[in-house]
Amino acid sequence: MTVGHELARRTGLRLFHNHATIDLALRFFDFGEPAYQRLVSEFRKRIFEEVASSDAPGLIFTYVWAFDDPSDAAFVESLSKIFRSQGGSVFYVELEAPQSVRLHRNGTPFRLAEKPTKRDLETSRAQLLQDDAKYRLNSLQEFQGRADYLRIDNTDLEPGLAAEQIIDTFGLRRESGF
16 A cells, blocks of 8 residues: 555556455445445445546556455456456556565554554454465466566565556656656
8 A cells, every 4th residue: 555655646646545445344344244345346346437437547456465366366357357448558566575574564654544444453463464374465477477567575665666666667657746
């Protein structure tokens, strides 16, 4: 989300981080309930459809992708098709960092301000550890050789520098002043 924020600042694209829909649905239903899952999925789909069919230049979407869960790949592809069907481009950026770094970042003030459900640090930490144990959260060969993909190890990389790599790799338009 922090890299997405920096990318949005530099390009003028809007940031749609995954907790924008997660936190909204959690106001009404528990995580994982069928109604929660339907709402999160439908909210995301509708936002993508509206942005893709508008004059907006696009959006930045953040998502924790379980690469060993075929339903995640199908979901990401369904969202990507929305933009492609309107003649848009889709780029995939995978950020990776060790678990210890991600656990530290999980409690930073900016993340906590943007993601209300992360404010319960004990539960948030447990969820991150559980997801790491349950899923494969980094790609292997899924994107090998693709021009629409960039992998960045941002362990020691400032968010702004990661955003610059993304802009340079995909030739994204910069906002004036950057």
